Amino acid sequence: MFQDIGEMLILFWRTLQALPQLWRQRLKMFDQLFEIGNASLLMACILSLFIGGVLALQTGPVMVERGLSGLIGGIVGLSVCKELAPVMMAVLIAGRIGSAMAAEIGSMRVYQEIDALKTMNINPIHYLVLPRVVAISLALPMLVIFAIMVGWMGGALVSVFNNDISISFASYFNNLRSVVELGDVLNGLIKSFIFAMTIGIVCCHQGLCTIGGPRGIGRSVTKAVVNSIVMILILDYVVTRVLLYFDL
Amino acid sequence: MSQASQNQHPSVSVEVKGLRKSFGSVEVLHGIDLNIKAREVFVIMGPSGSGKSVLLKHLIGLETPNSGDVLIDGHSIQAEDMLERYRLAMVFQSGGLLNSLTVAENVGLYLTEHRLMPQKDIDRLVTEKLEALGLKGQENRMPEALSGGMKKRVAIARALVIDPQVILYDEPTSELDPLIAVTIGQEIKRLNQENDVTSIVVTHDRDLAFGIADRIALMYDGKVLEVGTPKELQQSKNEQVQKFLNASFKF
Structure with a gap:
């Protein structure tokens, strides 16, 4: 485990060092960006719509019962933008995109494509890791912005049309506007950026470490997704503490 | 002007000095010494599992030896800028083509x-x-x-x-039918003659080895048993060499 962490830190550092090469790899980066958006946007919208909805459904009736119906918008708004959207989107992307990254790089490793790159003096970190890590680091915060807005809408729809809550759109969004500040959205975006880099590095690292045949690729994919999710949840706590320290 | 003289990067010699490699507790290469001259077709032959492909990976720097070294034109392959200073190319057993391109x-x-x-x-x-x-x-x-x-x-x-100075071929005729295998063998020989390049071929295909080689090294169990021209190898007194060269389907 400690060897894996060490290797991932080295990979992260080398990827940062490779950033000046990004302009040369921009086409691959845009390909990846399109792939991530195309594969995940619809899923992200559906997921966040229902997350917002279920949050309103769980909290709404209890709040109404205690005469606090005016706070539903704020509770849903804050929970979605600071916690649920970044974490759930990161988990979705780890499963949907991280697994594909680990599988693709893993099969390239098994079928000697990465060795071929090395013999051509093409650095696999520049060619494979950099465009993927940058693309996922840009795509996830963008997806989170969508997810936040759709999540808020999901909460609003349930708050308005559920008989046990039945508040107006105006009441929901007025409260949401008065509670949620730009800093709260920024909090979610900072988290998602950190989660995205983690997913990119963990999954590319697993791909590059793949050994064996198809079974090895399968093992790498499973490990990449599980490790990413564990890292996301651990980092969620750590980053939240750090951001609270900075009053975000 | 011949094509060979058009090559901007002249072929180079390859020297292997006391190369040892272990994976875990298993030693795969037991101190290999070879001297491959510039512009020759050098075939490394031997049965499966004798360490040929591992040796080939050391020749282009894909593996790091436990001890010993590989010298390209007198310079260690382990040096960081070797693939910038010398143009080395490898043809992988599976082709190693990027499937997305x-x-x-x-x-x-x-x-x-x-x-x-x-x-x-x-x-x-x-x-x-x-x-x-x-x-x-x-x-x-x-x-x-x-x-x-x-x-x-x-x-x-x-x-x-x-525009390589050294080309390494890993089992170039494996998984191919005899007709295509002959074509590939002809290509290797033709390219070596037309371009100023050192060719190193790893194979267990005796027909290919004897058809294209200037010299052959026969490996067995991580050691080089014999190095020589095809004729010298056929006249070898070494029992293992003769066993490998004369293995036949005739019962």
Whole structure:
């Protein structure tokens, strides 16, 4: 485990060092960006719509019962933008995109494509890791912005049309506007950026470490997704503490 | 002017000195010493599991030895800038083609990534190399749509585009029918004669080895048993060498 962490830190550092090469790899980066958006946007919208909805459904009736119906918008708004959207989107992307990254790089490793790159003096970190890590680091915060807005809408729809809550759109969004500040959205975006880099590095690292045949690729994919999710949840706590320290 | 003299990067010698390699507790190479002259076709032959492919990976720096060294033109392959200073190419057993790229993109990859010439010139050179290997019109096909023999030839074209000083071939005729295997053997010999290049071929195919080699090294169990011309090897008194060379399906 400690060897894996060490290797991932080295990979992260080398990827940062490779950033000046990004302009040369921009086409691959845009390909990846399109792939991530195309594969995940619809899923992200559906997921966040229902997350917002279920949050309103769980909290709404209890709040109404205690005469606090005016706070539903704020509770849903804050929970979605600071916690649920970044974490759930990161988990979705780890499963949907991280697994594909680990599988693709893993099969390239098994079928000697990465060795071929090395013999051509093409650095696999520049060619494979950099465009993927940058693309996922840009795509996830963008997806989170969508997810936040759709999540808020999901909460609003349930708050308005559920008989046990039945508040107006105006009441929901007025409260949401008065509670949620730009800093709260920024909090979610900072988290998602950190989660995205983690997913990119963990999954590319697993791909590059793949050994064996198809079974090895399968093992790498499973490990990449599980490790990413564990890292996301651990980092969620750590980053939240750090951001609270900075009053975000 | 012959093509060989047009090569901007002259062939170089390769020297292997006391190379040892272990994976875990298993030693795979037990102190290999070889001296491969510039511009020769040197075949490393031996039964499966004798360490040929591991040795080949050391020759291009894909593996790091536990002790010993590989010297290209007198310089250690472990030096950081070796692949910048010398042009080495390898044709992998499976071809090693990037499945996400077309044939033309695969062949031109080295030039595109290192920006060695304008795209127009890269396209022209790629077409030229593919034509030379009988792959005219295959530029836009994906590797998965090619036969085994075509993949090997694309891999050779990709190696040639580098304008290499040393080409390493890993089992170039494995998984190929005898007719295609002969064609590949002819290509290796022709390319060696037409280009100023040192060719190192790893194979267990005796027909290929004796058909193309200037010299052959026979490996067994991680050691080099014998090095010599095909004729010298056939006259060897070594029992293992004779056993390998005379193995036959006649019962």
